[in-house]
Amino acid sequence: MDIQRTQPFDFERRAERVLGCEALRKIYRMGEVDVRALDGVDFTLYAGELLVLLGVSGSGKSTLLNILGGLDVPTSGRVFFHDQELSEADEDELTLYRRRYVGFVFQFYNLIPSLTARENVALVTEIADDPLEPEDALALVGLGDRLDHFPAQLSGGEQQRVAIARAIAKRPAILLCDEPTGALDSKTGILVLEVIERINRELGTATAVITHNAPIAEIADRVVTLADGRLHSERRVGRRAKPSELTW
């Protein structure tokens, strides 16, 4: 499992699409005005890659992530998970999609305060088909010794790592992280990024990290920038930086 990838991500060889969308539009009606949160976005997430979705607040990156994760539906356009069209899926199918394939990490962790770290992870392992043991998942994020702590007894960084353990415990096909370091100081944020980076590297989970924090883009294989609901730029990173090399 522990394959150190020193080479740049080989997009030609491993260009299998896990998640994608075409001409994606999302329009919110706010009172009298229509707000175009997404305005014709074409996007692909490849198997095994670590992608950073960069954008300022209001650029539409969270909307995109919510639609890709099956939390929201587009106004128009198509969304694919492998060859299946998610934009056609109903409520129950979307629930099943999240349940089986998607791991979420949120800015504010969204742990259940009444459950211990182990139980927060078990919440997912109990409904997944072939999960990790909660203890193993927590060991992966370096919390093997905090199993029976409640969220209120953990620091912010530790809570976010529990959230990551919870997200990966189901061995998801995709890991979607929405500002995972947004509520953390930079030192703790780097610890969390290391965990995300290691999960991607060791488990090969296709990972998309949303952030408004440009330096974080350096840990990605590919960086996509969104602005005003449109794809602004896309670049492949030659060599992924180690999170420990980042500063912000």
Added chain:
Amino acid sequence: MWISALNRKLLRELLRLKGQIATIALVVASGITSYIALRGNYLSLEDARAAYYDRLRFAHVFARVERAPEWTARRIEALPGVRLVQTRIAEEVTLPLEGMSRPAYGRLLSLPPSREPGTNMVSLREGRLPARGRDDEAVVLEAFAQAHALKPGHSIPVVVNGKLRELRVVGIALSPEFVYAIRPGALVDDPKRYAVLWMERSALAAAFQLDGAFNDVTLRLQPGASEAATCAAVDRILSPYGSNGAYTRKDQVSNRILTSELAQLEALSSMIPLVFLGVAAFLLNLVLGRLIRLQRHELATLKAIGYTNWEIGRHYLALVVVVMVPGGLFGILGGVSLGRMVMGAYAAVFRFPDLQFQLSGQLIASALLVNLLAALGGALLAVRAALKLPPAEAMRPPMPASYKRSLFERLGLDALLGPSGMMVLREVLRRPLRSALSAAGMAGAVALLILGRFGWDSITSYFEGTFRREQRQDLSVSFARPVAPRAVGELSRARGVRTAEGVRAVPVRIRHQHRVRDSVLIGLPNQATLRKLVEHGGKDLSVPPDGVLVTSALGRILGFRVGDRVEVELLEGERPSVTPTVVGFIDESTGLQLYAQSDFVAKLAGDLGAVSSILLKVDPPELARVEGRLRRSPHVIDVADAVGDMQRMRDMNASFIDIWTFVSITLAASVIFGVVYNNARIALSARGRDLATLRVLGFSRHEISQVLLGGLFIEVFLAIPFGLLLGRAWAAQFMSSTLDQETFRWSVVVEPRTYLMSSVVALLAGAASALLVRRSLDKLDLVAVLKTRE
């Protein structure tokens, strides 16, 4: 702007909380409804009784005598404390009315020559009093007249002292002596079969050979006079003339039953509204507490910009007033309509000249005030917490909820539940007081359901169990005067009769040490098979050849044990005394009696064994024929049929029980609905984020509903057994506090079906409110909830 910003904020919050406010208002309304209906009925009946007794000069002391010369009345009049004495003639009669399979029984009372009795006046509803000197005119009790559609001018057949007479009805009347008209010895009133007739004194004196004499006397006393001393003095004066012992209003049948009913109403009117008060206060505390927690930042801002604690407190307390307005309004409307409905049921049983549900301003004011105080009390606790918060503290987000590992987990039982089960369990355990109060409120509601049904269960069980085990006869034949024992032999040889057993009942006074009680000594044949005496534990006892068996309640009152000797004084004739040994105690549900062999009673009475009634076991197909033959006999005063009595009693009670069951289900459901709904709304607002997270993690709606509502169902499931026990305990408390223990000692019985009904109502009410909240879960906006940070 005429609405201040703060009030506008309040209005918007009210709009948002409308569901919760509506359910709390419903609980408040239920409380006020039950209080106004029950208390209003109690006060109306109590007032009607006091006014009626006073206006028609209802007597304080009553005495029956064989035949006393009229001049003894003057000796009674001379007793200290006696204001008025009214002698009269009172006799039992039968009325063989056409079209009735069984005769009606009646009480014939004389009106004084002055036409206006000094005590126990009659209130004429129609017609007039009998004309002077007319011996064929009678005034009839309204209940009986209505049951037979009798009007002045109609005639009725009456067997007076063995002779059939036709009497002309000239008037229809009510009397304070017969507010509840019940035949002596019957279990329920039966207006069709019990008549009270008033006639000229001279007519009755002639018919019963009582010229210059009386056999019934009633007294009105001066305020503060001792009833007990007067009774004793009257007994002394009348004992040479065959007195049965004077008694007071407390033992007057109609008044005793009315008093017992009033005591029940009074107890209910304080017990039931209490549940609602408690629940309303709790719910307001819950909703307001949550609202304040959600508005920490707003509260801090208000304080920061200079609002005083009083202004902020008043702002939140205004919510209570808003709940009280619709709650009070609907409560009063509901109270009046339920009160009128209950009063209608009472008016059919208790006959007053003008019985109406009285709604006084005082009653409404006390209902509203008590509710307002309870609601404010509940709200104040929540508001106080808000006011104590320093503004800077309020600006910071609240500490995350902290949880601990419980004993349950330390025992390793958490593996059984899994994480979602543990979420449910810890939510319940984290707020043990709230969970306990929720469960207690719902338990109170379940207890109300038991309270609404247990009376029916107890009566039914009494009849189907005790009554049938003790009284195995088909018919019980009572005679106007004791008859010779050969009548038993004659009846036993009659066609269709399988067994006949004579019973002798004589009035006695029992003394043990310094304690005294009037009672009845019942003589049974040696091997009685129809009347069974059952001791505690259900074993049959046979009447001992020597000594007496005693109702255990009487033994407790007089404080004697098996082996003691008691003094038994016959309250007839020469009033001889004996001192038999108590050989055992029997469990009986009604009355205070002694039992001995018939020879023992005959010896005491100094006769050859006369019998006062005969019990018969009859071949079922012959029952109607035997009964018909007996009722034609002029000596027979009553033919009672136990099963018929029981059926009538059940029918009588059925309408009351139906109203009460319906009302208690409605009230209890409103409490349970209110508690579950408000708890669920609050849980949803407090834990929306957790639930949305679960949805994002892939939990289905159904699964998150279980997490949200699981805790509430734990509370409902805790409330049910606790409520069933509480209901049982309330029923016992209610029974012992309201029933005259010397008359009735029915054991409290709650049938399994009543427990089941109460549990099902609780579950359905809980499920209905849970479903309503579940609809909001379906609308949970995953994206929005995840964005917010509490």
